[in-house]
Amino acid sequence: MGEDAAAGAGVRETVDAVYRADSRRVLATLIRLLGDFDLAEEALHDAFTAAVEHWPRDGVPANPRAWLVSTGRFKAIDGLRRRARFDASLVELARRLDAESDDSGAPDKESVEDDRLRLIFTCCHPALPPDAQIALTLREVCGLTTEEIARAFLTGAATLAQRIVRAKAKIRDARIPYQVPSRADLPDRLDAVLHVVYLVFNEGYSASSGASLTRHDLSGEAIRLGRLLRELLPEPEAMGLLALMLLHESRRAARTSPAGELVLLGDQDRSLWSRDLITEGSALVQRALSSRRFGPYTLQAAIAAVHAEAASAAATDWAQIVGLYDVLLRAEPSPVVQLNRAAAVAMRDGPLAGLTLIDAILARGDLADYHLAHSARADLCRRLGRTAEARVAYERALQLTQQEPERRFLERRLSELPD
Amino acid sequence: MIVSHDRGDRATAQGDPWRIGVAILPGAFGRCRFPIAPNDYLASTGRSTTMREGAMKYLCLIYDEEKKLGAMSKSESDAFMGEYYAFSEGIRKSGHYVAGEALQPIHTATTVRVRNGKMSATDGPFAETKEQLGGFYLINARDLNDAIQVASKIPSARLGSIEVRPIMVFDKP
Numbered sequence: 001m002g003e004d005a006a007a008g009a010g011v012r013e014t015v016d017a018v019y020r021a022d023s024r025r026v027l028a029t030l031i032r033l034l035g036d037f038d039l040a041e042e043a044l045h046d047a048f049t050a051a052v053e054h055w056p057r058d059g060v061p062a063n064p065r066a067w068l069v070s071t072g073r074f075k076a077i078d079g080l081r082r083r084a085r086f087d088a089s090l091v092e093l094a095r096r097l098d099a100e101s102d103d104s105g106a107p108d109k110e111s112v113e114d115d116r117l118r119l120i121f122t123c124c125h126p127a128l129p130p131d132a133q134i135a136l137t138l139r140e141v142c143g144l145t146t147e148e149i150a151r152a153f154l155t156g157a158a159t160l161a162q163r164i165v166r167a168k169a170k171i172r173d174a175r176i177p178y179q180v181p182s183r184a185d186l187p188d189r190l191d192a193v194l195h196v197v198y199l200v201f202n203e204g205y206s207a208s209s210g211a212s213l214t215r216h217d218l219s220g221e222a223i224r225l226g227r228l229l230r231e232l233l234p235e236p237e238a239m240g241l242l243a244l245m246l247l248h249e250s251r252r253a254a255r256t257s258p259a260g261e262l263v264l265l266g267d268q269d270r271s272l273w274s275r276d277l278i279t280e281g282s283a284l285v286q287r288a289l290s291s292r293r294f295g296p297y298t299l300q301a302a303i304a305a306v307h308a309e310a311a312s313a314a315a316t317d318w319a320q321i322v323g324l325y326d327v328l329l330r331a332e333p334s335p336v337v338q339l340n341r342a343a344a345v346a347m348r349d350g351p352l353a354g355l356t357l358i359d360a361i362l363a364r365g366d367l368a369d370y371h372l373a374h375s376a377r378a379d380l381c382r383r384l385g386r387t388a389e390a391r392v393a394y395e396r397a398l399q400l401t402q403q404e405p406e407r408r409f410l411e412r413r414l415s416e417l418p419d
Numbered sequence: 420m421i422v423s424h425d426r427g428d429r430a431t432a433q434g435d436p437w438r439i440g441v442a443i444l445p446g447a448f449g450r451c452r453f454p455i456a457p458n459d460y461l462a463s464t465g466r467s468t469t470m471r472e473g474a475m476k477y478l479c480l481i482y483d484e485e486k487k488l489g490a491m492s493k494s495e496s497d498a499f500m501g502e503y504y505a506f507s508e509g510i511r512k513s514g515h516y517v518a519g520e521a522l523q524p525i526h527t528a529t530t531v532r533v534r535n536g537k538m539s540a541t542d543g544p545f546a547e548t549k550e551q552l553g554g555f556y557l558i559n560a561r562d563l564n565d566a567i568q569v570a571s572k573i574p575s576a577r578l579g580s581i582e583v584r585p586i587m588v589f590d591k592p
Binding site for chain 1: 561562563564565567585590
């Protein structure tokens with residue numbers, strides 16, 4: 001009895017481990033086989049419930065994933081048959097799903113990986129609203145619960161659940177296909193997927209509002225997604241995005257003081273940077289750059305790599321960083337990139353050169369409400385000794401920021417200004 | 420098996436990570452399922468590429484700026500009509516075409532309502548929007564991606580916009 005219980009607990013641990021490692025793969029394949037998100041989620045649940053029941057008695061199957069897929073599929077068809085007594089339209093569906101068993105019974109590795117890509121591209125389909133793409137990806141691809149996603153985005157769980165339900169309804173009713181885009185559509189569609197991953201990472205790295213500077217879990221999920229994409233689709237920009245995330249992540253420990261205060265790049269203790277992540281990120285940047293098909297993510301990663309490789313803030317190769325921003329501006333001519341370039345120019349040529357550029361950007365009105373534009377202006381004015389202007393700019397930045405650590409940082413800088 | 424009318428996407432935390440509360444709307448299974456993709460980028464497994472279900476119908480609503488169309492020269496407008504002619508021919512040949520018409524301009528529109536048994540017919544709608552409904556195509560498509568491909572080739576997609584709406588299918592009573 002005691003031995004049985006011990007063996008049962010062991011199997012239970014195996015089931016948990018298989019769930020953590022493989023449940024998203026099983027789900028992705030079940031969605032393809034069953035053609036429906038909800039039906040597949042239910043089948044996944046039933047398959048793991050069956051595993052808890054059968055594996056202690058019959059032993060863990062040689063290929064647990066294949067077992068779960070076929071069990072889930074069988075349970076779904078069985079369930080449809082039972083429900084068909086009340087809904088005749090399910091008879092035909094159950095028959096059709098059953099008939100398709102021969103060519104999809106034992107999923108080979110390749111088709112399983114295809115299924116994971118299908119799932120990602122479907123969750124990030126441009127016909128779904130951007131909010132829903134993010135929520136659905138975290139829910140279906142990463143397996144986060146609705147509550148976890150809601151907490152991470154400071155949204156009500158009910159709102160978030162509604163968003164996911166609506167997205168699934170649109171996938172079903174408008175028939176968004178469960179497929180990886182054709183080669184012709186791939187660049188655009190991959191951009192959309194990378195954008196979702198990037199937004200998730202940013203939300204985790206520099207939470208747009210709230211008391212805590214970073215929400216580590218979201219960054220971790222984004223990096224996991226980035227690794228998955230790079231593994232499944234060896235496109236340079238997928239590599240570039242993963243590199244960008246790893247290089248930013250490498251500085252996490254140095255970004256906040258023990259008291260939770262924001263520490264700027266130039267003031268960070270570089271011995272806290274993760275060498276492993278920097279090595280991995282820099283190698284990916286090199287590979288992406290050598291493909292000559294790189295884009296904005298790779299360029300941003302290259303800039304992050306230049307920072308990462310500088311032994312001290314003073315040793316930073318600002319000329320190279322400005323050069324990379326010039327290329328980035330051609331690829332992605334946005335005012336935020338111009339602002340970042342201006343900050344790099346200030347480091348290369350002195351604060352006045354940077355200030356002239358920032359004032360030109362602000363004069364166009366593009367970033368008038370962007371707190372970082374005003375805090376960058378404030379910093380350059382401070383360094384030029386133009387205290388009154390610095391004060392006005394810090395105050396404007398304070399009005400615009402919604403993030404608590406940034407607010408404290410700006411207040412500190414404001415209070416440090418000479419009278 | 421958890422079956423309920425509530426489609427909420429709640430997780431029921433009972434200690435087991437896989438206990439995800441799934442709620443299913445009975446009767447929703449029968450329609451609109453994923454077809455198997457015939458042109459997958461990585462489709463390498465030689466699985467059947469037949470569609471699980473037949474084509475779906477989508478209505479492509481064409482929104483144009485009447486002002487822009489009105490400002491076209493004769494030769495521009497002839498060229499535009501020529502593009503429409505070629506497009507219609509193309510989707511007839513590809514099997515997408517079901518129906519399609521152009522509408523007379525918005526000033527010819529009449530809005531009809533019946534309230535409390537009383538009919539009213541008024542001029543309009545006086546749309547304040549920049550774009551007006553100018554025509555439609557009803558198409559057969561494999562899925563939304565296929566429908567989006569067709570819609571993107573409608574000449575007005577470059578000047579105005581196309582709203583793609585799946586046609587509702589009712590179960591037989």
